[in-house]
Amino acid sequence: MKKKSLIGIIAGVVLVPVVACAILLNFKGVGIGDSSAKRDLAEIDSQTTFSIDDEAIALAASSDSDQGLRNMALDALDGINAERAANGLKALKWDGNLEATSSVRAQECEVSFSHTRPNGKPWYTVNSKVQGGENLAYGFDSAVEAVDAWMNSPTHAENILWPEFTKCSISIYAADDGTYYWAQEFGY
Secondary structure, three states: OHHHHHHHHHHHHHHHHHHHHHHHHOOOEEOOOOOOOEOOHHHHHHOOOOOEOHHHHHHHHHOOOOHHHHHHHHHHHHHHHHHHHHOOOOOOEEOHHHHHHHHHHHHHHHHOOOOEOOOOOEHHHHEOOOOOEEEEEEOOOOHHHHHHHHHOOHHHHHHHOOOOOOEEEEEEEEOOOOOEEEEEEEEO
16 A cells, blocks of 8 residues: 555656646747737827837847748738628738837747836837737747637737727747747737
């Protein structure tokens, strides 16, 4: 009896950390605490001083773009637009200004996976004139997985199905460890 108990304890001591590591290595995330990252058009229009992070946008414009990741982002937009169509909403149009901001935000998410940028400023300060909403995700290896995760999160689905948004861009940043960081930016 003691021999079987000892084997069970040893197996538990060995297996629990192995299972925990496997779970952590396969963890995927959407947003932070499912918090909303959305600004109304009236808030943007009433803003007297706009934040434009020229250094960040220059970095995004000069970074090497991976066509495979961009194609995956475009596939995600197709999935987003299918969700909007199923809910009687117009398709979102890809926007180059938002693409510059989403590229910056995807890269920043490796450092700080949050709607607060690594410099402590709000998410929309990359270019506050164009950023009306933001969805983030990490760890998803396909457009279908990312869109499904966003749609299964109430605040992220709310951004996707917000009828006033007309523009969108999605960027995916591949970190050195192979993790994909997704940033979806919305505009009016």
